[in-house]
Amino acid sequence: MKEGKETLKIKFSLGKKIFLFVLAIITLLIVIVYTSTIESVSRGFEQEMKIRGISISKSISSSLSAILSSIIADRIAKDPKSAEKVFKSKEFMSEIFSELQLREEYLNLIETFGDIPKTEDIIWASAVDMSKKVLVHSRKDIPFMADFSFPKGTVDNEQLLKAYLTLVSNLNVRNKNILENFEESILSLFGGRITTLEYKIPKKELINLIKNNLGTDEKETLKVIEKAEANLIDNIYTTKEKYSLLYWNIKNIQRKYNDTSFGNEFRNKINSLLSVMGYNYLTYEIVSPKLNETKEFIDSIKEKISKEDFELINVMIEQFIKSSFGITGFIQYYTESMKGKEVKRILFSYPILIKEDINKYIGDLYIGMSTESIERAITSIERQIQTGALLSVLIGILFTILLSVRISRGARIITKAMDELSKGNLQVKADFKSEDEIGFIAQNFNRMVNEIAEKEKMRDIMNKVVSEEIAKELMEKGMELGGELRFTTMLFSDIRGFTSMSEKMDPRTLISILNEYMTEMVEIVKKYKGVVDKFVGDEIMVVYGAPISFSEKGDAFLAVITAYDMIKRVEELHKIWQEQGKPLLTPGIGINSGHVVAGNMGSKDRLSYTVIGDAVNTAARLCGAAPGKHCIISENTHKLVNDLIEVEEQEPIRVKGKSEPLKIYSVTGIKPEGYEYLKTLLGSKN
Incomplete structure (x- = not known):
């Protein structure tokens, strides 16, 4: 990572x-x-x-x-x-x-x-x-x-009363007859001095109507209407509120008689009171029929309910009627200067x-x-609310701090663990336990890290079994059987006299020196982007061009320079091994270029990425023909890189499976142009 x-x-x-x-x-x-x-x-x-x-x-x-x-x-x-x-x-x-x-x-x-x-x-x-x-x-x-x-800022009660009654007569009630009856009562009250009102008079006409009846200018008329509307809204709110309270008070009495023979009839009669709650404004004409029906029913069951309940229901209905209908008082607010202060x-x-x-x-x-008593009471309530609010805020802040600290701690731990993971630390853990969402995230993060660590472990194992390039190919494309035609260059390296040497040496010593040799050779292969296809005893098979290819020429040149450096490194190792008294391992190398089939070969249960074809076999034959510490290349390879390397043409050789002798060349050096080409080649992939 x-x-x-x-x-x-x-x-x-x-x-x-x-x-x-x-x-x-x-x-x-x-x-x-x-x-x-x-x-x-x-x-x-x-x-x-x-x-x-x-x-x-x-x-x-x-x-x-x-x-x-x-x-x-x-x-x-x-x-x-x-x-x-x-x-x-x-x-x-x-x-x-x-x-x-x-x-x-x-x-x-x-x-x-x-x-x-x-x-x-x-x-x-x-x-x-x-x-x-x-x-x-x-x-x-x-x-x-x-x-x-009149106190400054107030209006004449007669004007206010006229405006109020005019507004009331224009309320959007359901029954037009009720409205007309109400208009008649207004006209009677003022001796016919207000002209007959129309149903739902527009606001402009309403202003003119009130202005004409009051004899005021438009500004003063609007002031009167504003105060009348305020009282009207208050009365509408109060009347409905009192009617609702009346219903629930009678309903509580009715519930005591649910289990009686007249219980259902009693309940239905009381519930019918709610039928008028849809009106915008409850006038006496609207509610009186329902209230009279209720009173008549209560009279009919007088002997069946207690005397106290009978009297209480009647008293409540009478009190509601007296307190809600007719002309009640109006409230106007104004200010008065007292000792330089507006009160x-x-x-x-x-x-x-x-x-x-x-x-x-x-x-x-x-x-x-x-309003002093009201203001004192409200000030007292405000202080109580403010005190309660302050305590609520302080408790809320304390609770929030504790909550945010806990959540932030978990988030910081997880963030730090993620930062460590991004740096490649697969041993990191988010050490935070909680039964909330943050704890759940930490738990899943730890599970994810374990899974990544397992995959990295498998990747490391695979890279040791196969090359890194092949491992990537298998992970990206999947491990399925099949192959594709590719142009590649194959390098085979084989130790001369290894069989007779192994018969004379202790197996553990032999394995030790062979591992040392193989490690040195593979490092050179990796340096030049080769892919170790397989180890067969003392033999190394390396592929250039599959699964990753630079170019046909580039792949061939990398194979040749790999062989050249392998031989140079073997010569250096010989000096060290001589001083240590170890046997000298001397490889011969063969290289060939050509078309092959590259892909996953084997069975569904066990497969490996490799290349097969005549070009592969030819490279193996050239390896067998190469003397120790020499690299033999085929004519196919020579044609691709002859301008980059120095060679000596050798006598053609016959190999198994070929009817004609093969032209071969022994690599003796790398031209300066080759090293320049190498820089360009490796630089393009970095």
Whole structure:
């Protein structure tokens, strides 16, 4: 295995990625929880303040309405014709309001108003007539019939009420008849002063309609619509929420009677309440039929359920109807400068109605409310959430650090092991044990290294059994039987007198000196890119041109220079062996070039890569004819390299299998051109 040229540097570690990812998730969750909690708490407090304002407003409005109704009744009793002036004559209504301050009940009402600011969050309260003249105010310095001054940033309740009712009449409800009935109630409430509304009026026409009824410019109209829409959305949300709560409260009672004879009928009747939840806005006309059906059914089973359950269901239905429908209070937010600081305030407004055959609008009740308690509560909750968030972040960071350190440690160990593997270290191990994915990767990495080591071991063994080139050929193309026609040059080397020598020598000594000789010869073969085909006793067979070929001339020249260097090395070894008293091994070498069949020969169970053919046999015959320390080449080889080597032509010889004598040449040297050619030849493959 070769060492990589470049080591990859990690710029952004896995641990950092995990840390930032988990931290981002924790932060996102905290933001979501924080936002939703604060929003929910704010809505809850606002709703609580609205309920408190409605409660106070209903009480005061009822008291004021009772006093005014009593005055009107007394006037009509004295003069029946004055009934025609009620709500129509401004002079008559002014007289009614003037008489109001003479009543004892009114003086009691003033005391009540004086006590209102003592209630938490309420700053002031005032009741005004339709002309915005003060009927009663919590501040004693504001006299009866003084002009009412609206806080900066708020609008007239009558305008807000008209805009609200106009918006409600344009809601996309399912039943057009319901919408038309609702329009009639609006017209009745304001004495026909609002022109008849059309179904689903476009926004532009809606603005014009409200603007015409209010007598305001477009900017002021949009401001009124914006505040009316805010109240409308709040009421839609609240009505549906209260209706859903009503359903579940009755459902919990119904479940107690599941196993009774009327249990299924009871359950189906209660479930039918859900059929109206698909409406965009729950009006009284929509829900009252379902609620009346429920009340009638409850009356029919009155004797079958407990008295407490019967009364509780009826009370819950009545409370829902009273708290959800009709004209309820409006909330407007505004700011007030207090000691150079802008303070948020709430203006709660509620219409004052006198009930005759229908509700008649005669004025408004306004309550100024502080948001300080809300803000204190929200600030407290914010601090609790922030503390919890901080602890969550710290715990999350600690957990993430531990997790990222563990994962990063495993990744670093595996990365270091991979780097060692790329350098050829097959003994490396990724020493990391874990039952997660990183541990699984480490385990598989170790298994992979073991498999690579086994393959390298097999490769080493194969390279010792066959040449490296043949080993590569077998691995790349597979070890299947078959061959191909190739032009190659074969070199045979055989030790002269080896048979008689082996009869006289100790076998162990003979093997030792033979291995030394073979090692030296094979090194020269490898130097010149030859492929050792086989060893047969003391004989070496070398092939040039299969499986790797330079060229016909190049292969032939490499074979010749291999033989030339082998003989020179043998001469050097002779001097060493003489000094050591060892026998002298003297080879004769034969070389021939020609076409052969190269490939895997043998059986499916045992095969070897070799070359066969007449050219191979001829090379072997030339080896047999060569004297010791001589290299004999054929005419085929000589024709290919005659310009690169020095030779002496020998007497033609007859060899077995050939009818004509063969021309042969003895190699005596390498020309300078040969060495230059050798540099070019080996350089092209490096």
